[in-house]
Amino acid sequence: MAAELAHSSEAARSGAGPVLRISDLHKTFGSLEVLKGISIDVMPREVVSIIGASGSGKSTFLRCINMMEMPDRGAMEFESFRFHFQPGAARPAPATLSAVRAKIGMVFQSYNLWPHMTVLENVIEAPMRVRRMSRRDSVIEAEGLLEKIGLIEKRNVYPGRLSGGQQQRVAIVRALAMRPKVMLFDEVTSALDPELVGEVLALMAKLAADGMTMLVVTHEIAFARDVSSRTIFFDRGLIAEDGSPEQVLREPKSDRLRQFLKRILHEDIARPAGSGDQLVKNGRNG
Amino acid sequence: MNWRTELVVYGPGFWIATQLVLLLTVLIILVSWACGLAAALGKLSKITAIRVVSDFYVWFIRGTPTLIQVFIVYFGLPQFGLKLSPFAAGVIALGVNSGAYVAEIIRAGLSAIPKGQMESSLALGISRFETMRRIILPQVFRIIVPPITNEAITALKNTSLLSTITVVELTLFAQTIIATTFRPFEFYIAVAFIYLLLTTILTQLSGWLERRYAAMS
Numbered sequence: 001m002a003a004e005l006a007h008s009s010e011a012a013r014s015g016a017g018p019v020l021r022i023s024d025l026h027k028t029f030g031s032l033e034v035l036k037g038i039s040i041d042v043m044p045r046e047v048v049s050i051i052g053a054s055g056s057g058k059s060t061f062l063r064c065i066n067m068m069e070m071p072d073r074g075a076m077e078f079e080s081f082r083f084h085f086q087p088g089a090a091r092p093a094p095a096t097l098s099a100v101r102a103k104i105g106m107v108f109q110s111y112n113l114w115p116h117m118t119v120l121e122n123v124i125e126a127p128m129r130v131r132r133m134s135r136r137d138s139v140i141e142a143e144g145l146l147e148k149i150g151l152i153e154k155r156n157v158y159p160g161r162l163s164g165g166q167q168q169r170v171a172i173v174r175a176l177a178m179r180p181k182v183m184l185f186d187e188v189t190s191a192l193d194p195e196l197v198g199e200v201l202a203l204m205a206k207l208a209a210d211g212m213t214m215l216v217v218t219h220e221i222a223f224a225r226d227v228s229s230r231t232i233f234f235d236r237g238l239i240a241e242d243g244s245p246e247q248v249l250r251e252p253k254s255d256r257l258r259q260f261l262k263r264i265l266h267e268d269i270a271r272p273a274g275s276g277d278q279l280v281k282n283g284r285n286g
Numbered sequence: 287m288n289w290r291t292e293l294v295v296y297g298p299g300f301w302i303a304t305q306l307v308l309l310l311t312v313l314i315i316l317v318s319w320a321c322g323l324a325a326a327l328g329k330l331s332k333i334t335a336i337r338v339v340s341d342f343y344v345w346f347i348r349g350t351p352t353l354i355q356v357f358i359v360y361f362g363l364p365q366f367g368l369k370l371s372p373f374a375a376g377v378i379a380l381g382v383n384s385g386a387y388v389a390e391i392i393r394a395g396l397s398a399i400p401k402g403q404m405e406s407s408l409a410l411g412i413s414r415f416e417t418m419r420r421i422i423l424p425q426v427f428r429i430i431v432p433p434i435t436n437e438a439i440t441a442l443k444n445t446s447l448l449s450t451i452t453v454v455e456l457t458l459f460a461q462t463i464i465a466t467t468f469r470p471f472e473f474y475i476a477v478a479f480i481y482l483l484l485t486t487i488l489t490q491l492s493g494w495l496e497r498r499y500a501a502m503s
Contacts, residue, residue, distance in 0.1 A: 066409055094413060102411030112406035115503055116424050125420065126410035158503050171406070178410055 005148055005176060005203075005210050018077075019044050019182055019213050020065070025074035025085075027060055034060045035071070036237035042182070042215065047208045049224035049245070050217045052234030053260055058217040061234070062184045065215070066104045067097055079103065079181065102130050105175030105183040109190050111167040113159035113174070119146065120155040123174045131178065138177070145173045149203060165196030169203050176207075183207070185216040201227075221264055225249050233257045296463060303459040304480055310376060310455060311442045311484075317381025318441060322388025329393055340389070347386030353447055355379050360451040376448040384441045391433045395426035428499045435492035439485045446481075456480060 018041035027035040034057045042048060050058045063069040065076070071085040081100055083092065092100075113122050123145065124138035133141075146152045149169050159167050168188055175183060185204065189197045201220060205227045208214060218224060224231050224245055231248040233241040235256050241248050252258045321343075328340030347355065359382075360375035370378065399422055407417040449458035460477045464470045 068405060068409060098411040098413060100411075101409055106406075106409040108402055108406060108409075110400070110402050112400075112402035114403060114407075114421055114425075116428065126407075126412055129413075129416050129420070130411040160503050174406075175410065 005145070005207050005212070016044075018042055019046075019079075021077040022065070023075045025061070025064055025076070026072045027057075027064055027069060028072055034237055035064065038074070038237075038239060040232070040239065040242075042213060044213055045211045046230055047212075047214045047228040048216065049228035049231045050215060050234060051219070051221070051224055051231065051260070051264075052240075056234040057237045058234045059186050062106070062186050062215060062217055065182075065184060066101050066106055067092065068106075098130065102126075102178050103181045105178060105180035107168070107171050107175055107183070107185050107188045109187040111159075111164070111171045111191075113167050113171055115159055118156050118158055119151065119162070119170050122159065122170060123177050126174070127177050142173070142177055145176055146170075149173055163196055164192045165199045168192065168196075168200045172200075172203055172207070182213045182215065185214065185218070187217050187219065189218070189220060219264060221249065221261070233260070299459055299463075300456070300476070300480065303454065303456045304484075306453070307442070307445050307455050307480075307484070310373075310380075310445045310448070310453070311438070313377045314381045314384060314441045314445070315438050317377060318384035318388045318437070321382055321385025322392055325385060325389035326392035326396065329389070330396070344386045344389050347383055348390075352380070352383050352444055353450065355383050356447055356451060372448065372451045372453045375451060376445070376453050380441060380444050380448070383444070384437060387437050387440070388434065391430050391437060392426060394433075395430040396422065398429055399425050431492055431495050431499070435488055439488055442484055442488065443481060 020040075020042040022041075023039045025035055025038040026033070036057075038057075038061055040048075050061070052058050060069060064071045067083075070091060072087055074085050076083045076085075078100060081096070091097075113119075114125070117125065120139065120142055123142040124135065127133045127138040127141065128135060143152060143155065146155055149172075151166060151169060151173075154162060154166065154170075159170065162170065172183075172188075188204075189200050192200065197220070201223050204214070204216070204223070208227050214228075216223070216228065226245075228245055231241075231243065231245045232239055233248060233252075233254075233256075235254075240254055241252065241257055248257070249261065252261060325340045325343055328336045329344075331337050331340070356376065356379040359379040360370065360372065363370065363375075403421055403425065404417055407421045408414070412421070445453075445455050446457040448455055449461065452458070454462075456477050460473045464473050467473070
């Protein structure tokens with residue numbers, strides 16, 4: 001890969017322990033227990049696909065990692081940060097939250113670009129405000145990233161003028177501009193028109209190849225199989241299966257996963273002809 | 287006297303009164319934005335006391351006549367040792383009054399911004415304050431240009447109420463002339479047209495801002 005998008009390499013190459021270590025994470029909304037004790041170690045450069053039915057807690061899990069939702073119980077280690085969550089415990093200080101979030105990039109289903117700022121302004125905002133970079137340096141970095149994803153000519157365009165796929169790629173670059181150590185993807189292709197899914201998945205695949213550590217909540221089984229190094233099946237707030245994509249997708253142990261895969265793959269094939277991107281096509285044939 | 291002489295005699299007085307109306311309006315709008323933003327954010331506060339005070343403020347102001355509020359500030363407060371000039375009392379009363387309406391406009395604007403806008407900013411590590419200042423409020427501001435202009439127009443027209451507490455703005459100035467000329471129709475019509483001119487300028491300004499923002503998105 002000529003142009004590297006990921007900056008996670010230094011920690012990754014040291015080959016030490018997990019980047020992210022989560023144990024016994026619980027989260028309850030009202031009377032609904034969404035996460036019932038999630039434990040996972042994520043190693044550097046690992047690309048973890050998280051699959052599961054809606055309501056199984058996948059998205060909530062991602063949102064707990066960067067503490068957009070505060071877990072009720074459990075523990076998390078990330079770099080030098082150690083968190084122990086308990087009911088009634090004080091929330092981490094705003095500065096701590098900011099420091100953690102700055103190093104954990106997140107991309108959402110609905111892109112959430114800021115419509116009143118141009119593409120370039122969207123990308124440089126956080127580096128300037130959080131990393132305290134000068135405008136000049138931020139612009140240089142941002143333009144470098146936009147160049148690599150082929151959207152440099154759109155730098156002075158407002159997001160409303162871009163296609164969904166372009167917006168989502170800008171959203172990914174906006175997160176990358178913070179030089180995150182881990183990237184979280186929350187169903188980032190679900191809101192896209194089928195013909196735009198491919199360009200976003202391709203960028204994520206490239207990012208994976210560049211060594212970024214990624215947690216990807218997805219319904220794209222082909223992505224889970226072809227790109228990720230590990231696949232996790234969430235079921236009713238717990239990790240039901242966890243292993244290599246081959247293991248989990250080809251030899252599901254539980255009936256629930258088998259049923260889930262059947263449903264998902266059926267939908268996949270039921271897509272209008274010609275809408276499938278390369279990854280999905282490969283997946284179907286192979 | 288023909289109309290030329292009248293223009294020479296009363297023109298400068300009308301001009302001064304008009305300038306006073308403009309000055310009052312600008313100050314009232316500034317006070318109303320400060321009060322309105324504070325109350326709108328106060329309504330969203332996690333602290334119950336701040337929320338209760340904000341709710342009470344909006345409820346009280348919107349539920350009572352503006353003229354009574356002006357009287358409370360100008361005639362009522364001196365009983366507690368707070369004696370304000372008519373001008374200051376007018377700016378405070380009408381500014382605080384308009385602020386309650388501005389608060390509702392801003393609140394509606396805030397609720398129109400998708401939750402994801404704030405989330406994507408917080409997720410990048412941007413602080414809550416910077417997120418408000420850089421991401422949320424600029425978007426709110428665009429949405430609320432039309433209703434906020436309406437509110438500014440109301441504030442401008444409400445300055446005529448200050449004639450009752452001896453601020454010599456357009457209305458009271460006209461009344462003093464009418465007292466000697468006994469020609470209420472011509473002079474009130476003249477006053478009406480001056481207000482109309484000012485409010486039309488505000489409407490045009492709002493339209494221009496809207497078009498500019500539309501181009502920037």
